[in-house]
Amino acid sequence: MTAAALALTGCSSATAPSSDAHHPDGTVVRVPQDFPSVQKAVDVAREGDTVLVSPGTYRESVRITKPRIVLRGTDRNTVVLDGGVRLVNGVTVTGPGSVVENLTVHGYLANGVLFTGVTDEKLQQRGAGGSAYNPLDTTRFPALQGFRATRVTAYDNGLYGIYAFDARAGIVEDSYASGGADSGIYVGQCKPCDTLVRGNTVERNAVGIEITNASDNLHFLGNRVVGNRVGVTVNSNDLEALAPQHGAVIAGNSVTDNNASDTPEQADGGFGIGIGIGGGTANRVERNLVRGNRSAGVIITDPPGHPAGANRIQGNRTEGNGADLVLASADTGNCFSGNQPATQSPDGLESLAACDAQSRSPLTAGRAAPVQAPPGIPFNQVQAPPAQPSLPDPDAPGRPATDLPGPVDPDAYPLPATADAVPTGH
16 A cells, blocks of 8 residues: 555544535544644645644644645634744645634734735745735736635734735635734735625734725625724725725724724834725725724725725714714715714715715815824734634534635624624624
């Protein structure tokens, strides 16, 4: 018998379903029972298999290059991938339809979990498609098709907690991200994205959720974004591929108190902003609770070369922000209605730029409240999170990331009643 065959016989076939119509999930490969490291188990796993990891600390980087692999911990809080502030990426997924769920990843110099169509390892380690923001080559690296992160805890990583770029048809759900020196959850450089980010908690990051050059069928629903330096950013950026950004829906989120000093510094010095749209277009910001952000609750700006237009800010509850609503864009296509603001800049914004208006005139540029950003702290010194809810049945058959995100109904995500309201809608 060959060494490869011997290795395959080590899989836990006694509990593994067969790959027939009733059990399409493949074999269960167990760590450390079958293989001592996560990477060795992933290397042996075949398409459709589940790699099931038992509690322990695994000091390694993991690369999933095969399709439809499910990497799952048996316990979210005690199955830990630890980069030791030495390794670059925690889990890198380039295999279409693959999944990372129910585990913790922390202490990596770049990303906790990375989903991408970029298969060049050097570019993966640079994080943004190339050195010094060289634009992504979408011909050389077509987007990853199908991904999912469920109940992942990603904390204290040097760039992003959960990072999906050059990736589409995916879901990031019920996860937690903190201590990201750039952002907790990032979706970028996809068109169409066909991606859903729902039910996550992001706190103590430089930016909570970042959306750059990510367009079409893109939803951020029922997330709790609290205690970052900046809550949510929606950007167009010529330094990356697929600008301008357009067509995201941000609804039913709690975006509160994004003024935290016990966080890594934001690269552009941002601080005290709830939801910021910088050059994004045709986005819908609806039914969000936006409270206690010292500079601005919701702000729209024009970065060079990318006027922000056709953004609809409606039905949010904005209160206790430095300025609840700010329009600093010259484009007349942005509208604001029903946001309950106490402060608006320019004055009378909701009357002058109402969403049901037949026409709108150019307005004097609004201004956010001036706020001095305090010094930050190193990403690896951000407070570790409390225990997070695990999957109720980690031994259930794995579900590869196929046919995602499925039907999405933003109207199922109401305005949160309180800042700590548990995300609902799925």
